[in-house]
Amino acid sequence: MVLLFFLLIVAIIIIYKLNDKVEDDKVIKSNYSWKEEILSLKESIQNLESRENELLQKNMIDEISRNKEKIKEYRNKIIKLDTYIYNNEKYLKEKGRI
DSSP states (O other): OOOHHHHHHHHHHHHHHHHHHHHHHHHHHHHHHHHHHHHHHHHHHHHHHHHHHHHHHTTTTTHHHHHHHHHHEEEEHHHHHHHHHHHHHHHHHTOOOO
């Protein structure tokens, strides 16, 4: 009976540790996908900024203002994602995963 109780406790600990590792892996994957999204957003910002001179020459002020709003929106999203990544990496460092 004591042996069964001991085995049950060991099984619970193993399942807990495996589940914890799976959760950590999900956090790591989220960080990678967010980093890819940040790179994509930065590329979009560069494309929009590079078009600004062309739009100025064509006197397309409305388009420039829309692009500036998009750039602002993208930068805010980058800040938000950077914060998520920072917090996740801090969490993983505390757990000794990175």
